[in-house]
Amino acid sequence: MTFIRVETLSRRYGNIAAVDGISLDFPTGSFTALLGPSGCGKTTLLRLIAGFEAPAEGQILFDGKLMADPERQVAPESRGVGVVFQSYALWPHMDVAGNVAYPLKTRRTASTEIATRVGDVLEIVGLAGFQARRIEELSGGQRQRVALARCLVADQKIILFDEPLANLDMHLRASMVDAFRDIHRRTGATIVYVTHDQAEALALADRVAVMSKGKLLQVAPPQEVYRAPADATVAGFVGRGGLIAGSVKEAAGGTAMVEAAGHRFKARSGGKATGPAKILLRPEALRLASEGFAARVVDAVYRGPVYEVRLALATDEELVLDSIHAPAVGELVHVACSDAWVIPTA
Incomplete structure (x- = not known):
């Protein structure tokens, strides 16, 4: 499942519409950045796609198969989606290999295959030979790479990023932007990337969806969003x-x-x-x-x-x-x- 479609999707918290009637396609293999200020609804939209939230209206489909509507909800673990969080969400009592291997162990994959696949994904994210390192021995950028490797080892065709670089300094952010671009080229996964940082969105994505107050203002390639913003709000936020x-x-x-x-x-x-x-x-x-x-x-x-x-x-x-x-x-x-x-x- 790689093609994501959301149709007239809404999610409310009391009287607040965090996501307000959004319809948007995420084509197979695309890299879409959800960009906007805090509180615009981008993380809520990501959580709806992941299955952590249920829609009040509308529906979510993966390759035409219904994942969620107001009456039905496929569990997050059954959606074939990998999520990389801002907080890394790593287990401190496990070493790097243990953290990365966890999704495979839950599937009862053979130990020999686990070792091979863990080594392969650690090489992809630039952490070859780090299997025995403890989490507390890693820098912030290295921890984020471990979280990404754990997502990749499960061979998910959809990867969701929730502000993954927010806790990193400027130099680490720059190196991770290069890493994410490389991962996308290598895997061909459908990626949805939440950020409030316009530089990240423009550098990473092949299209940018700008949000404000729960609504989509513009969805276009980054060059178009920058050079030809759809309205004054987009013009003021981007660049x-x-x-x-x-x-x-x-x-x-x-x-x-x-x-x-x-x-x-x-x-x-x-x-x-x-x-x-x-x-x-x-x-x-x-x-x-x-x-x-x-x-x-x-x-x-x-x-x-x-x-x-x-x-x-x-x-x-x-x-x-x-x-x-x-x-x-x-x-x-x-x-x-x-x-x-x-x-x-x-």
Whole structure:
């Protein structure tokens, strides 16, 4: 079972709709990131797929077979799903091999086969030779790899990740992102990955489902979510940038002529409507120039290779751009724009 479908799925806690009428397919072998702020419903959706929660409305199907609806519920252990938690959920009294082998022992797999399969998955996750290590001897990243190996050894075709990197430092997170990408390539599993970290979602997934208040706002490849967000909420949550008020003067063929903050320029557009609009300007599409938006420098923070420069327009709206040089705070500058996106109207 590898194709997941949820249809008009809802889950409530009292008067709160944690998941509110969501319909979404997870194709076989896909890597989908559920992205959104805390409380948006992404973990509840994952728990519904895993079988840890029951839906109030709607249904969940794996390869067309009903897993759950308001009347019926297939047990989590019967769904063929592997789950990797933020907390690792490892047994401290067992060594690495014991933790990884546990799913096979519950199936009464032969001991010789267990040893072979444990060794194989530990090599996949970069822990070859760690069989006898105690859990307390491992770093956070290594513990997360053990949890992943335990999931892989059971040969599950669906793997669910619930904020698996939240407890790791920046460098360990970067290495684990590479590990997850490699695991997906090796196994071809259908992966659902819950995170509030947009960088993780964009780097890992082949598509991103952005959630807010129990609803889906946009489901698309990461490049599309970043470059063409479906609404202002997605634009504000994914990536850096400024949303400014403007007006579409002309629109045709995916391009619009817009006017904002006293400046006229071209922007990408998904519609043909003219009139008031919100326009998204990403930092990488902006540069200090001799003409363009007039703005005053509010702040310049060194971010390593560049300064992140915060600017205030005459309308009191703010823009952010990256610059090799730091302009003085209070300096009046002009900003040229090479790319912009007109936020679709409802």
